[in-house]
Amino acid sequence: MLFHVRMDVAIPPGLDVTDRVAAEKARALELQRAGVWVHLWRIVGRYSNFSVFDVATNDELHDILSTLPLYPFMKIEVTPLATHPSDLAAQ
Numbered sequence: 001m002l003f004h005v006r007m008d009v010a011i012p013p014g015l016d017v018t019d020r021v022a023a024e025k026a027r028a029l030e031l032q033r034a035g036v037w038v039h040l041w042r043i044v045g046r047y048s049n050f051s052v053f054d055v056a057t058n059d060e061l062h063d064i065l066s067t068l069p070l071y072p073f074m075k076i077e078v079t080p081l082a083t084h085p086s087d088l089a090a091q
């Protein structure tokens with residue numbers, strides 16, 4: 001199941017999150033290498049990203065997102081994706 005996910009990060013001013021950001025990157029790379037986090041794009045001009053996740057269940061996605069190191073500082077919006085009948089790949 002594919003999910004479009006928008007993550008907006010807001011770090012409280014003055015908080016040192018250097019280690020957390022490094023841990024977030026390590027986890028993101030791990031999930032990308034596992035084929036779970038299939039797209040990761042920066043939203044221009046924002047501390048935000050658009051991502052696509054490929055997971056088996058809603059619960060799996062929730063577990064992944066809620067254990068990200070930056071999760072306490074994120075606003076997350078999830079959109080489930082379905083196949084579009086005019087998608088070339090679906091012909």
Ligand SMILES: O=C(O)CC1=CCC(=O)O1
Pocket residue numbers: 007009024025026028047048049070
């Ligand atoms: O910078 C972000 O958008 C938050 C984030 C997700 C994966 C990562 O390495 O940083």
